[in-house]
Each structure stands twice: as structure tokens, then as C-alpha cells.
Amino acid sequence: MKFKNFFKDKIITTTLLLFAILAIEIFLIAYPIANFIRIYIPIIIIVLYIIGITIEYLAKKQFYTNLIMTLEELEDKYLITEIVKSPNFIEGKILSNSLQQINKSMIENVNKYKYMLEDYKEYIELWIHEIKMPIATSKMVIENNKNEVTKSIDEELEKIENYIEQALFYARSSTVEKDYYIRKTSLQNIVNESIKKNKNILIAEKISLNIHDIEKEVNTDSKWIVFILNQIIQNSAKYMKSEEPSQIEIYAKQAKENVILYIKDNGIGIKKGEITRVFEKGFTGTNGREANKKSTGIGLYLCKKLCDKLGISIELNSVQNEGTEVRLVFPKGSYVDIT
């Protein structure tokens, strides 16, 4: 707050004061008094006035400067009412009170949506657990009545399962609540589980696997990471070249600060300009828009979101017509060892 601006606000008071001094001086002309007093009166008034507005200016300047500075530094601006103290001048008090009330009502409003979202998420989770029952039963029926027809239905059921899994993790990824459990997990188990889960598509697409050096441990939630791996492996299987033997290579490297898991395929790759966008929600790219691919642009988006929550970084490299490499970087910080 500059003094100039502050003084502009005081222009009426100041003008009136100057008129008052002028009026007093005119009044005093009618009386025979010493010149000294004629000068003394306006000086004393002006000096006292200046002291008065300076004190006011300093108090206000301190409050508003503090307010603006704190606001700039704060990441969550709505916390301002918790930090800045209420001042002892009236406009400041009104402002501070108003802010507090606005904030309170805003937080209530936001909470309403938060609960709604939480509620919805709970419903989705419940629904997902319920829908899994008829799927499990259907699979049992198929197992007891194996033939060409049921085999075909089984394949479709598998697709349904994948979509359901995606919905579950989508619901989990969009809440603030911590929904995962981090503990020491064997990379080998995770990779094996994920491959077994996708064995039908991998065998059907005649993809050979080259898995090596994965006897390592990482700190993470195995359920989440298996889901992430599923998405990556399914993508690899989906975008293979038809003319040469397909291969997926999975291996891990131990670095000083982290363990990196590589999932590498020799598929059709991704166009150069599209690589940076693959983690965007709904981005399907040139590959995804091809017939039969039915890309929704959700899989990798979810992977990124879940990885962010787990503190894993996910990176993707690709050369068109040569293949794609996805890297999952698990931090090995000592703080996670406690869990």
C-alpha cells in the first residue's frame, strides 16, 4: 500500500480540514491578536493531523502488506483466514470477519461435494463387488459346461472383468482418501501374477516373453501395481506388428536410489508427436483410432494417476515401427522401509 494511494482516500477529510483552517484564519482577522498565534493555530492543527494519518497509515500498511504477502506465499489461498490476525481498525475487522464467513461457507460447500464423491465411490466399490459375484458364477457355469460357445462367452467375460477393474481403480484414483497399503513386495510375484492374468490374450497373440532379472523387492501396494502392469501389458499385446514375431521383454535394474522395472515390446510404437500425450485422459492417438482397437484413452491415464499416488514415476519411450518401452521407477528411500 503506497502512501499516495492511501492519501487519495483522505482527500475529502484533508480538503475540509484546510477549509476549516481558512475559516478560523478569516474569523481571527476580526480580532487584534498576535501574529504568532495566527500562525501557531494552523501549524498545530496540520502537524497533529499528519501525525494522526501517519499512525493510521502505518497500521493499515502493516496489515494489508502482510495480507498480500501471505496470500502470495500460500499454496492453498483459502487458509489465509487461519494465518492473518484480525487487525484493530474497523475496516480491517469487517474484512477479516467477512473472509472468515465466506471461507466457512465455501468449505461447507466443498465438503458437500467431497462427501457426495466419497459416497459415490463407496457405491461404485460396492457395486463392483456385487457384479463380481454373477461373473464368478458365470465362469463356474462355463467351467462345468466347456464347449465352443461357452469358450467364446468366457472371452467376453474376461473383457467385462477388465472394464470393471478399470472402473474400480478409476473410483479409487479420484479420492483424496488413502486407499492403498504399501509394503515390501516381490517384483517377480507381481510380474508373474500380471502375466497369468493376461495369459489368454498373450497366448492367442502368440507373444513370446523374455523375463529376466526381476528377483528384486520394492515397496508398494501389489494390487495397484498389478493393475498398472495389466494395462501396460494389455497395451503391448494390443499394438503388435502382424508381420514379425511379437515379443515382450520384462526386466528390472537396481540403481542406487531406486528400482526400475522395464516393460519393452517390439510392437508398432507410437508416433513421435503423440508420445507426450499418451497419459492424457481420453487420448487415443493414431493407433487407438484404428479399427478393432477400441481404445478408450483411460488405461494409461489411470496408470499415471495411480503411479503418482503411490510415488512411482512412470515413463514411456517409443519409436514408431520399432516398439515401446515403459519404465516404472520405484523409489528406494529409507523412509518407506519403516512400513
Next chain:
Amino acid sequence: MQKILIVEDDEKLRNELKIFLEKNGYEVESLETFNNTIEDILNINPDLVLLDINLPNVDGQYVCKEIRKISNMGIIIVTSRDSEIDELLSINYGADHYITKPYNIQILLAKIASLLRRTDLSAETSDKIDAKDFIINTSNSTIEKQGKVIELTKNEYKILKYLVQNREKIVSREEIMDCLWETESFIDDNTLTVNITRLRNKLEELNLKELLETRRGQGYILRK
């Protein structure tokens, strides 16, 4: 025969699971009511119980904990709850395995078999499979005929075992791969061909070459 008890409140799933497990050579019982779940389970006293978590009247994890206090029977939790915490809790309460629905039926079968082998010490399951023309030693993966012993590699052994289990049926290459992948041997098409050739050569050493027949375009069959 080993007894498996199914504790599952969905009637249809319960019945289908029963049919499936009976087909695979187990004696199967199931609970129809869930008023005294814990006592019922203890009264039936099976070798293994397949336990759902979401049961009427009682929580499966609690049931698991209570049973474990008294009995040493195998417990496999089968549930649609799939969070890491539920799994950890169940294992802590003494469950031997935790499988989420919808489950892979072969995995379920494999876990049942391995668990029963472990819990049932008295029955001392034989480590030799008599395949009529030859004998498979499961302990050291060898085959023998009239005293002549031949060693098999891990994959050859698994393939032969699967063929013996499905004797006189045509087994497709996909089925064999499926079975191998289930046990974490992620072999590809070429490796399978190599393994089959080697297996055939080893069978030839026992003069059993004609046993393993190739059906072009369909798969393989182990003849009688």
C-alpha cells in the same frame, strides 16, 4: 477321499463350485444356512474350507479367526473384496490362501491341491503316478519303465503330467501352454515344439514313442 466344505451364500455359485470340485475328485459339502456358521464348520470338520467373507449374520474373517483357534484345517478365503488390507487381515487371522472373485478356476484348484497335500500328513500322498505304461516320479520329475529311469526337465515333466491327466483326449497346444503358464513357465510356441520333440525322444528311449501322437491342426494325444 478328502473333504472340502464350501461356505458361500450365493446358491448358484455354491452348486456350480460343488459340481466342479466333485468332478475333480473331492468330496464336497456345503452350508445351506448361516445361523451357526462356526459350529457347523467345526462339526463337519472338513480337510479344507472355502470361505466367503461377506456372509449373512457373520463376517468371514471372524469365522476364520475362531476356527483357527480350535482347528488346523486348511482355510482358503474366497471373496470379491480385493484390497491389500483385507488380504493381510485374513492371512493374519490364519487363512492359508486368499483368492479374489472372479477367480481363475485353475489357480483355485492348484491351491486346494497344494494345501491339502500340506495339511493332510496322514494320507501321505504318493509321489508316484502310475501311468500304466510307465511311472512318473513327482518328487524328482523322472519317468521309469521296467527299472529304466529317465530324467525330465521341468517343462517336459509338466507337459507329460498334463497329457497323462487328459489321457486319450486331444489336447491343443494352447491348452498345454495355458497349463504351463499357470505354473509360471511362460514358454512360447517354438519352445513348446522343442519341448514336445525332446519329450518324444525321451519316451522313445523307453520304447514308448508311439504313445504321444500329433494330431495335425488340433494338438496332441497320449494314447492308451
